[in-house]
Amino acid sequence: MTERSGVEVRLENLVRRYGAVTALDGLSLTLAPGELVALLGPSGCGKTTALRLLAGLEEADEGRIVVAGKDVTGLPANRRNIGMVFQAYSLFPHMVAWENVAFGLQMRRVGTAERKKRALETLELVGLGRLANRYANQLSGGQQQRVALARALAIRPQVLLLDEPLSALDAKVRARLRDEIRRIQLEVGITTLFVTHDQEEALAIADRVGVMQAGKLEQLGSPVMVYSRPATPFVADFVGLTNRIKGIVRGGAIDIRGASIPLVDPTSADGPAVALIRPEAVTLTSDGAMEAGPLVGTVIAVAFLGATSRVTVDLGDTTVLAQVATSAASQNPAGSKVRLTLRPDPVLIQREEAAPTAS
Amino acid sequence: MTIAGSPAVATNVGRPLVGGRRFSLDWLGAVPFLVYVGLFLLLPSAIVGLGAFFNADGSFTLDNYAHLSRSYVVKATIDTISLSVVTAVIGAALGGLLSYAIVTGSPNGLLRRLVVSASGVLAQFGGVTLAFAFIASIGPAGFVYLFAQAHGVDYYAHGIWLFELPGLALVYLYFQIPLMVLVFLPALDGIKPQWREAAESLGGNTWHYWRHVAGPILFPSFLGAVLLLFANAFSAYATANALINQGQPVLSQQIGGALSSEVGAVEPGFAKAIAIEMIVIVTIVTILYSLLQRRTARWL
Numbered sequence: 001m002t003e004r005s006g007v008e009v010r011l012e013n014l015v016r017r018y019g020a021v022t023a024l025d026g027l028s029l030t031l032a033p034g035e036l037v038a039l040l041g042p043s044g045c046g047k048t049t050a051l052r053l054l055a056g057l058e059e060a061d062e063g064r065i066v067v068a069g070k071d072v073t074g075l076p077a078n079r080r081n082i083g084m085v086f087q088a089y090s091l092f093p094h095m096v097a098w099e100n101v102a103f104g105l106q107m108r109r110v111g112t113a114e115r116k117k118r119a120l121e122t123l124e125l126v127g128l129g130r131l132a133n134r135y136a137n138q139l140s141g142g143q144q145q146r147v148a149l150a151r152a153l154a155i156r157p158q159v160l161l162l163d164e165p166l167s168a169l170d171a172k173v174r175a176r177l178r179d180e181i182r183r184i185q186l187e188v189g190i191t192t193l194f195v196t197h198d199q200e201e202a203l204a205i206a207d208r209v210g211v212m213q214a215g216k217l218e219q220l221g222s223p224v225m226v227y228s229r230p231a232t233p234f235v236a237d238f239v240g241l242t243n244r245i246k247g248i249v250r251g252g253a254i255d256i257r258g259a260s261i262p263l264v265d266p267t268s269a270d271g272p273a274v275a276l277i278r279p280e281a282v283t284l285t286s287d288g289a290m291e292a293g294p295l296v297g298t299v300i301a302v303a304f305l306g307a308t309s310r311v312t313v314d315l316g317d318t319t320v321l322a323q324v325a326t327s328a329a330s331q332n333p334a335g336s337k338v339r340l341t342l343r344p345d346p347v348l349i350q351r352e353e354a355a356p357t358a359s
Numbered sequence: 360m361t362i363a364g365s366p367a368v369a370t371n372v373g374r375p376l377v378g379g380r381r382f383s384l385d386w387l388g389a390v391p392f393l394v395y396v397g398l399f400l401l402l403p404s405a406i407v408g409l410g411a412f413f414n415a416d417g418s419f420t421l422d423n424y425a426h427l428s429r430s431y432v433v434k435a436t437i438d439t440i441s442l443s444v445v446t447a448v449i450g451a452a453l454g455g456l457l458s459y460a461i462v463t464g465s466p467n468g469l470l471r472r473l474v475v476s477a478s479g480v481l482a483q484f485g486g487v488t489l490a491f492a493f494i495a496s497i498g499p500a501g502f503v504y505l506f507a508q509a510h511g512v513d514y515y516a517h518g519i520w521l522f523e524l525p526g527l528a529l530v531y532l533y534f535q536i537p538l539m540v541l542v543f544l545p546a547l548d549g550i551k552p553q554w555r556e557a558a559e560s561l562g563g564n565t566w567h568y569w570r571h572v573a574g575p576i577l578f579p580s581f582l583g584a585v586l587l588l589f590a591n592a593f594s595a596y597a598t599a600n601a602l603i604n605q606g607q608p609v610l611s612q613q614i615g616g617a618l619s620s621e622v623g624a625v626e627p628g629f630a631k632a633i634a635i636e637m638i639v640i641v642t643i644v645t646i647l648y649s650l651l652q653r654r655t656a657r658w659l
Binding site for chain 2 (some may be wrong): 093
């Protein structure tokens, strides 16, 4: 397959309403050529609607869609040259894999021999050349999604849309196919919009992640920025695990049981607040002889995650999660006494009286 | 994954019994059905098939099968097949359109609930009751005809076709269309909206979608439904007999005629031969139907 450079995609102030419900509320988003942007959010946040508007499967009530400098807002789906991979069950069941892949080429009146050649080439790209003559019901879920990806790529689209393509697969296949999609996307260089509700998937695959809520983009940034510098409490809550620990804001920092942590917004007014702290920002020190203190607690659970472990510590009036190296966690089994240290990275706060639990 | 210290565990699940093949008792559940089919389908068919080789006096003969070439039997065969084909095709077309109208509406909508419930009842509505309903409504003394006549429309001006094959076809459609809805609706429900969207995103329009995707997927189901409707019409007796009691234009009536002739000798062996002719035709249709269903089951 030949190298291609992607095109710029601009979604400008898109609004989509279903009766009284506003699914998209002025969404604006620009994808750089060849970039993979993941839209992440809970069910009903509008991410799939955004993707369907870009695909031309639905019409926007307001706003504009510009692909490669051309306004495609009014164009029907079949004239947009946009490839799409659906959640599942989208392969045509009466066609074998290569016929599925060749379908878009047939619609473009590519000759029989040429379309079979290109279909087989594209199947090779996704590693399924040897299964070209299988029907959908003779392929596993992961293989079906690879064929769907090949089918979307075979027409050499300007943009690739992925609508939760991994959600119906088991965890192992999901992780493998996720990496495969990224490899192919980089190889082809196609501008890609990936919609998912799985934060791990979004953070692992995307150049930039857009977190959506209630039809709006809450934050758009690199996976590292979205994770480590969430712009809003919703993003902090939705992406990754977050400890919610009560404290008192004083002079641009929050005092949590004696530990002073700077705020992302140092102009925040003084007073009680809840700090949103990542488990990675919490470290443990063990000392059997330590005395009780505000950040001293008892380990009540240790979850093994591989290289790291998640330790749940009971501070008496609240529990705190700490994600630490497994070697450190193994020194503090359930029942042992530990002291927590909070890394002094700037944190977000919430003013409402939220329950002091990890979420 | 192996966990240190945990013993290997082996089970007998799925293993053959020592010294022999695994003996499954799953088929026991099908025994009542198989007994039923054996007693009330295969055995009577065998008795009828063999009985056709004997005369009323018990002597062996091939005449009963040879008599199937009698001109009036050949005509009845052609007429019955024609009637069945026409009502199957028209019933499938109209029932198919009605089914499509239902699936494009709300899955829990009033139209769907109404049509499906009505179809469940009407597909079983036949015989004397149905014939009488038509006679009382559109028959020569029926209120519809009298009303139409009073308003200058005489649809029997060229003959009372209700008591001929065209009339029989119209009456048959009354249960053929609902049957089509019941048989074809699940196939239409199996069509996934993603297929249409995938076809569109790949450059296809509505025609392409129907020509290359939905059409080929639905075709075996549609054809299977047509065959089922054909068999349904081909084997109908009571409705035809209630509506047309002269001439015996359909095969099932010919059987009745051979068993209780008012003008000639009763020919039970010949009746059995006609029955076998019908069984053969319906068996061929049933085999074709099951082959199509097998293909459809893989797709929908």
